[in-house]
Amino acid sequence: MSDKFVPYHLCDINNPPAHLDGNQKLNWIRAAKKAKKNYQYQQQHPALDIPTSFYEIIYVNKYTTTETMQKLINHVRNCNEFTFDTEDEKSTKQLALIQIQTIPQ
Template sequence: MSDKFVPYYLCDINNPPAHLDDNQKSNWTPFDIPTSLYQIIHVNKHTTAETMQKLINDARNCNEFTFDTEGEKSTKQLTLIHLQIK
């Protein structure tokens, strides 16, 4: 796999991608947020009503959010929905 396509979460702060020039390598800092500052919740048919209510309440009380989807309409597969609530 080319270094250019390594997912961000696999980036090593001490090993910048090979395609960067020297100046870019000296400024290389992968995006990193400590896991203590966020919670990942996978929602599916097994998600409890309590968890869903917590998510609804969090969304109602938030000031900022991002919403992203990833999927392919032509395959008619389920789509990943990514919601960040701040």
């Protein structure tokens, strides 16, 4: 990292780097404003910390038992809200992960 690097939230928004052209300056100013606002939010609001006793991580793969799968099915039947997040392997475009978060009733 360069010694000249200054985090956006510490930059003077009205003084973008001189080497930037018009569009680049606008993008830099927009990014600096957003970073400054995010930094202010971080200072005002503590990070959400959920105790591990409130959730359970279960990895499902070809070795997952029928008993575990039945437990998951029963859990999902008692949920009314879900979030799904998928990740894929960029080089092969193969699905690598499906993350499901549930909120029981």
